[in-house]
Amino acid sequence: MPDAEIIAVGSELLTPQRLDTNSLYLTDQLNALGVEVVRKTVVGDERDRLTDTIRGAIARSQIVALTGGLGPTEDDLTRDAVASALGRTLEFHQDICDQIEERFRRTGRKMSEINRRQAFVIVGAEVLKNDRGTAPGQWVQEAGASIMLLPGPPNELKAMFEQHCLPRLERILPAQAIRTYQFRCVGIPESDLDALISPVYKQYPNLATTILAVSGEIHIHLRARCAEADRAQALVDEVAAKIDPLLGDRIYSRNGDSLEKVVGDMLRARHASLCVAESATGGLLGGRITATPSASDYFAGGFITYTNEMKTRLLGVPESLLAEHGAVSEPVAIAMARGARERLGTSYALSITGYAGPTGEQVGLAYIGLAAPDKAEARRVQFGGDRDRVRMFSTNTALDMLRHALARV
Amino acid sequence: MPDAEIIAVGSELLTPQRLDTNSLYLTDQLNALGVEVVRKTVVGDERDRLTDTIRGAIARSQIVALTGGLGPTEDDLTRDAVASALGRTLEFHQDICDQIEERFRRTGRKMSEINRRQAFVIVGAEVLKNDRGTAPGQWVQEAGASIMLLPGPPNELKAMFEQHCLPRLERILPAQAIRTYQFRCVGIPESDLDALISPVYKQYPNLATTILAVSGEIHIHLRARCAEADRAQALVDEVAAKIDPLLGDRIYSRNGDSLEKVVGDMLRARHASLCVAESATGGLLGGRITATPSASDYFAGGFITYTNEMKTRLLGVPESLLAEHGAVSEPVAIAMARGARERLGTSYALSITGYAGPTGEQVGLAYIGLAAPDKAEARRVQFGGDRDRVRMFSTNTALDMLRHALARV
Numbered sequence: 001m002p003d004a005e006i007i008a009v010g011s012e013l014l015t016p017q018r019l020d021t022n023s024l025y026l027t028d029q030l031n032a033l034g035v036e037v038v039r040k041t042v043v044g045d046e047r048d049r050l051t052d053t054i055r056g057a058i059a060r061s062q063i064v065a066l067t068g069g070l071g072p073t074e075d076d077l078t079r080d081a082v083a084s085a086l087g088r089t090l091e092f093h094q095d096i097c098d099q100i101e102e103r104f105r106r107t108g109r110k111m112s113e114i115n116r117r118q119a120f121v122i123v124g125a126e127v128l129k130n131d132r133g134t135a136p137g138q139w140v141q142e143a144g145a146s147i148m149l150l151p152g153p154p155n156e157l158k159a160m161f162e163q164h165c166l167p168r169l170e171r172i173l174p175a176q177a178i179r180t181y182q183f184r185c186v187g188i189p190e191s192d193l194d195a196l197i198s199p200v201y202k203q204y205p206n207l208a209t210t211i212l213a214v215s216g217e218i219h220i221h222l223r224a225r226c227a228e229a230d231r232a233q234a235l236v237d238e239v240a241a242k243i244d245p246l247l248g249d250r251i252y253s254r255n256g257d258s259l260e261k262v263v264g265d266m267l268r269a270r271h272a273s274l275c276v277a278e279s280a281t282g283g284l285l286g287g288r289i290t291a292t293p294s295a296s297d298y299f300a301g302g303f304i305t306y307t308n309e310m311k312t313r314l315l316g317v318p319e320s321l322l323a324e325h326g327a328v329s330e331p332v333a334i335a336m337a338r339g340a341r342e343r344l345g346t347s348y349a350l351s352i353t354g355y356a357g358p359t360g361e362q363v364g365l366a367y368i369g370l371a372a373p374d375k376a377e378a379r380r381v382q383f384g385g386d387r388d389r390v391r392m393f394s395t396n397t398a399l400d401m402l403r404h405a406l407a408r409v
Numbered sequence: 410m411p412d413a414e415i416i417a418v419g420s421e422l423l424t425p426q427r428l429d430t431n432s433l434y435l436t437d438q439l440n441a442l443g444v445e446v447v448r449k450t451v452v453g454d455e456r457d458r459l460t461d462t463i464r465g466a467i468a469r470s471q472i473v474a475l476t477g478g479l480g481p482t483e484d485d486l487t488r489d490a491v492a493s494a495l496g497r498t499l500e501f502h503q504d505i506c507d508q509i510e511e512r513f514r515r516t517g518r519k520m521s522e523i524n525r526r527q528a529f530v531i532v533g534a535e536v537l538k539n540d541r542g543t544a545p546g547q548w549v550q551e552a553g554a555s556i557m558l559l560p561g562p563p564n565e566l567k568a569m570f571e572q573h574c575l576p577r578l579e580r581i582l583p584a585q586a587i588r589t590y591q592f593r594c595v596g597i598p599e600s601d602l603d604a605l606i607s608p609v610y611k612q613y614p615n616l617a618t619t620i621l622a623v624s625g626e627i628h629i630h631l632r633a634r635c636a637e638a639d640r641a642q643a644l645v646d647e648v649a650a651k652i653d654p655l656l657g658d659r660i661y662s663r664n665g666d667s668l669e670k671v672v673g674d675m676l677r678a679r680h681a682s683l684c685v686a687e688s689a690t691g692g693l694l695g696g697r698i699t700a701t702p703s704a705s706d707y708f709a710g711g712f713i714t715y716t717n718e719m720k721t722r723l724l725g726v727p728e729s730l731l732a733e734h735g736a737v738s739e740p741v742a743i744a745m746a747r748g749a750r751e752r753l754g755t756s757y758a759l760s761i762t763g764y765a766g767p768t769g770e771q772v773g774l775a776y777i778g779l780a781a782p783d784k785a786e787a788r789r790v791q792f793g794g795d796r797d798r799v800r801m802f803s804t805n806t807a808l809d810m811l812r813h814a815l816a817r818v
Contacts, residue, residue, distance in 0.1 A: 014446050016437035017621055019428050028425035037423050038458060042449040049447060056465065191521040191543075194482045202483075210421050211482065213562070221421070276692070276713065282699025283685070283692025286713040290691025293767055293796065301713040301723065304685065304695040310710040310753065344719065358702055364516075382516050385541050386564055387702065 001176055001225070002062030003038045004030050007053055009069035009078050010152060011044035022067045022150075022157055029161060033169055034176025034225055035063060045075035047084075054085040058145050063169070068152030070135035072114045078149055079138070083122045086142055090120040096127065100134045125149075128164040132156045139168060146172065177229035179236045183220040183243065184253040186400045193218050193247070200242045207239055216393040217259065252403055259399045260288050266406040267298035272347035274402070276302035277315055277340035279327065280354040280366060285395045300344050305336065315339030328353050328362070333369030333378035341371040348372055348405070350398045356387045364390050368398045372405050410583065411471030412447045413439050416462060418478035418487050419561060420453035431476045431559075431566055438570060442578055443585040443634055444472060454484035456493075463494040467554045472578070477561030479544035481524045487558055488547070492531045495551055499529040505536065509543045534558075537573040541565045548577060555581060586638035590649045592629040593662040595809045602627050602656070609651045616644055625802040626668065661812055668808045669697050675815040676707035681756035683811070685711035686724055686749035688736065689763035689775060694804045709753050714745065724748030737762050737771070742778030742787035750780040757781055757814070759807045765796045773799050777806045781814055 006027070008020035020042050027037045038061065043053045050069075057064045069078030083090050097119035104111040118135050121127055128137030128148070133156040138149040148165055150157045185193060190213045197220070201209040208223040222239055226232040244251065252262050267274055276286045283304045289295055303314045308327055311317040317335040325331050333351050341349035354366025364385070369378040379401060383393045415436070417429035429451050436446045447470065452462045459478075466473045478487030492499050506528035513520040527544050530536055537546030537557070542565040547558040557574055559566045594602065599622045606629070610618040617632040631648055635641040653660065661671050676683055685695050692713045698704055712723045717736055720726040726744040734740050742760050750758035763775025773794070778787040788810060792802045 014436065014449065015619075016433050016440060017619060019430065019433065021428065024425050024428065027423065031425060038453060038455070039462070040423065040451040044447060046447070053448070060461075189518060189521075191481045191524050192518075195521050195523055198483065208420070210424075210484075212421050221424070278692065278695070280699075281696060282704070282708070283687065283695025283697075283711070283713065286687070286692025286715075287690060287696045287800075288692075290689075290715060290765075291797070291800075293765075295691070296715055299691070299715050301715040301719040302692070303712060304692065304710040306695075306699060306705055306708050306710040313753075314710065344722075356699075356702075384512070384516055388700070389541075389564060391696075391700075 001034055001036070001174065004035045004063035004065065005039045005041070005057045005061040006037060007057060007064065007066045008040070008042045009045065009050060009066060010042075011046075011075070013042045013068075014044050020067070022152070022154055025154065025158060026065055026067070026161070029166070030063070030065075031178055033173055034178055035169075035173065036225075045069065045077055047077050047081060050077055050081040051084045054081055058085060058142065058147060062145055064145060064147045065150060066148065067150045067157060070118065070137070070149060070151050072112065072117050072134070076117070079120055079122065082138075082140065082147060082149060086122070086140065088123045091123055092116075093119050093121050093127070096121070096136055103134055128160050130156055130160055131163075132159050137164065139164070174227070176225060176227060177232045178223065178225045179229065179232040180224075181222040181236045181240045182254065182256050183240075183247065183251050184256070184259070185218045185220070185247055185250045186216065186252055186259060186396050188218060188247075188250050190218055193220075196246050197243050200246065201239060204235070204239050207235055209239075216389075216396045249404065249407065252400065258292070259396065259403070261292045263399050263403050263406070264289065264292050264295055264298055266403065267348075270347075270406060270409055272406070272409075273298050273300055274348045274350070275300045275340050275344040275346040277336040277349060277351040277369075278302065278304050279306060279311070279336070279352060280356045281352045281391045281394055282306055284391055285350060285352060285398055288395050288399075300346050302344070302349075303340055311336060315343070328355055328365060328367060330367050330378045330380065333367035334371070334376045337369035337371035337378075338376050348402060350402055351378075352394050352398055354381075354390065354394055356390045358387055366390065366394045366397075368394060368401055370398075370401045370405060410443050410445070410585070413444050413472035413474065414448045414450070414466045414470040415446055416466060416473065416475045417449070417451045418454065418459060418475060419451075420455075420484070422451045422477075423453050429476070431561070431563055434563065434567060435474050435476070435570065438575070439472070439474075439578075441587055441589070441632070442575075442582055443587060444578075444582065454478065454486055456486050456490060459486055459490040460493045463490055463556075467494060467551065467556060471554055473554060473556045474559060475557065476559045476566060479527065479546070479558060479560050481521065481526050481543070485526070488529055488531065491547075491549065491556060491558060495531070495549065495556075497532045500532055501525075502528050502530050502536070505530070505545055512543055537569050539565055539569055540572075541568050546573065548573070585634055585636065586641045587632060587634045588638065588641035588645045589633075590631040590645045591663065591665050592649075592652065592656065592660050593665070593668070594627045594629070594656055594659045595625065595661055595668060595805050597627060597656075597659050599627055602629075605655050606652050609655070610648060613644070613648050616648055618648075625798070625805045658813070658816065661809065667701070668805065668812070670701045672808050672812050672815070673698065673701050673704055673707055675812065676757075679756075679815065679818055681815070681818075682707050682709055683757045683759070684709045684749050684753040684755045686745040686758060686760040686778075687711065687713050688715060688720065688745070688761060689765045690761045690800045690803055691715055693800055694759060694761060694807055697804050697808075709755050711753070711758075712749055720745060724752070737764055737774060737776060739776050739787045739789065742776035743780070743785045746778035746780035746787075747785050757811060759811055760787075761803050761807055763799065763803055765799045767796055775799065775803045775806075777803060777810055779807075779810045779814060
């Protein structure tokens with residue numbers, strides 16, 4: 001199967017403010033055809049560097065998609081650079097120029113002289129019509145490589161790709177199917193997880209396995225590419241079935257759902273309700289639970305008790321308990337969760353109390369409390385990293401404790 | 410001035426779901442040193458392709474920054490690929506291995522055998538310490554090129570770059586003075602703001618002006634680069650002095666401080682205190698206020714009242730008010746803020762009630778309430794965009810209302 005490279009052209013994409021997002025769409029489309037994107041490059045509007053980049057891509061890969069640099073101004077250099085890289089010339093097409101002029105006329109404007117630049121086509125290239133803008137695209141075949149020049153504006157690019165590039169790619173590519181599977185876990189370090197599952201995925205070199213650490217969670221992506229869809233599906237299923245029991249209940253999602261959505265769905269299915277009592281996280285846990293639409297089906301609300309006084313006044317945590325054990329302690333976490341649950345009358349309550357830092361001896365220490373209908377408990381956790389990380393990881397632990405408790409109901 | 414290239418390593422960055430965002434931070438930092446980023450590449454975890462990419466970059470550019478691929482697993486190949494590209498070998502460093510082991514021990518875990526991979530260093534490279542993760546970075550000099558290997562997680566990368574790469578780059582780059590100034594505004598659309606200030610900054614083509622929309626805020630960066638520091642400072646000061654009166658009290662920060670920090674500092678200076686009552690945002694406002702260390706100096710806590718029942722029970726919002734006006738209304742926002750302020754005895758209280766969506770006719774409509782010692786008020790706002798955006802923008806408005814109220818005290 002051929003590999004693809006994507007080259008985004010434009011100096012604005014090399015500033016600290018802008019990213020090339022067109023490549024996400026193109027990757028999705030190419031993947032669906034069974035084509036891997038093996039490299040993405042962003043280059044500025046500089047003739048030699050652009051030509052050099054294009055030349056390298058054509059030499060290496062069978063499919064090269066260029067986006068941007070097809071506009072009318074002097075720094076729109078994609079046409080020239082591809083022509084140079086291929087050792088071809090550009091020729092003026094009067095019919096394209098007429099179409100551009102007609103397009104301006106329809107919107108009551110007059111074509112600028114500089115738009116004539118957009119009517120130059122690489123010798124031997126096919127012109128790809130642009131229904132949504134003035135810049136036509138181009139499709140060039142050269143020694144086994146297919147090169148497409150696409151406009152930068154996403155709506156123009158998408159329409160052109162779907163109308164003109166997809167059919168061409170389908171003609172030249174062997175039929176291929178891609179099937180994927182995703183696990184999401186929490187509460188296990190990346191290296192431990194890899195040690196656990198690598199003996200499995202290493203037996204399957206023809207299946208791509210990616211392990212990703214995201215905000216204290218681990219996401220595992222499996223991806224199989226085969227000539228027949230059935231075989232790709234069977235391969236993914238086979239590996240998933242071997243990994244699943246190794247991770248067991250550390251897996252919270254097998255379809256890409258977020259932890260808060262999974263916990264929310266479990267609460268809803270059990271007709272159970274939840275409230276929170278937050279100290280170190282100051283509301284982040286509630287904020288995260290309510291990031292899921294319709295959270296009001298199971299989430300009542302809660303208390304932000306940032307000071308000791310509030311823990312006593314709002315949650316009824318005894319002053320003596322705070323004095324004896326300190327605010328960051330197991331008994332206080334339990335008393336916070338119990339207090340919230342009793343006051344709001346929900347089935348469950350989660351509490352968080354901890355030292356988020358950045359200063360202090362015990363930074364990263366937190367206690368996560370859970371009050372359930374039958375009992376209340378708290379877990380001690382010690383996180384590394386900065387304030388944001390400690391707070392984020394604390395909400396992970398809280399949601400995951402509740403998930404485990406709900407799984408037993 | 411030397412040019413730079415950035416290479417992001419990781420197959421997950423070649424999927425339709427993920428973008429390399431580390432390059433934005435690195436570009437910003439390199440630009441500030443006067444270095445242009447001329448090419449950005451994303452490559453997967455594939456040894457030959459990665460080695461080839463690194464070799465090309467080193468041949469072309471004087472500064473090459475690699476991000477990612479320093480983890481402990483078999484598909485973390487950056488160390489090996491750079492060594493191959495340079496024709497060097499890797500050597501095991503027992504002291505690094507000991508540090509990684511110690512790091513695991515501190516958080517109560519045991520180091521896996523595979524983490525030993527992270528203790529391999531390219532012969533001749535300097536080791537860059539990682540305070541926030543296990544993967545150390547590396548710095549290699551080769552025939553006029555400086556090559557840095559940085560970890561993928563943004564917080565680890567930033568800390569390492571600032572501590573270890575910036576000082577090294579400052580030593581090797583020609584002296585250029587760069588002076589910057591930053592305004593932060595909230596409550597004004599980007600296009601309106603640009604129309605207001607562009608007549609000023611367009612007079613100064615030798616000063617770089619960047620306008621950035623970030624989560625409903627607008628950040629304006631001025632940046633002058635001159636051979637002498639005095640000239641750069643004078644230029645920045647001159648333009649800042651002209652822009653300042655045009656934006657007036659829409660400016661909340663002139664030093665990069667976040668809105669929540671600015672509001673927190675104003676509260677502290679006035680010996681005033683704050684609490685919150687959140688519906689649509691579910692705790693995000695409290696979470697944001699407590700993102701600032703020492704927020705307990707002024708922030709007491711608050712109530713998350715996601716359901717109508719909780720608004721009545723916890724905040725004393727009359728059922729009749731909810732029935733007559735609906736939960737998303739001016740009177741309810743005011744009653745929520747008043748209720749929270751009275752119950753917690755703080756000087757100020759902020760409330761948020763709104764429709765965050767994604768469904769419903771009035772998605773994006775919110776009322777933000779403020780109860781102050783002398784009066785209570787609410788503001789109606791209508792935001793576009795998705796659920797996250799509506800919730801984020803609501804917290805902006807709340808903090809900005811309080812900022813304006815405090816400015817009058």
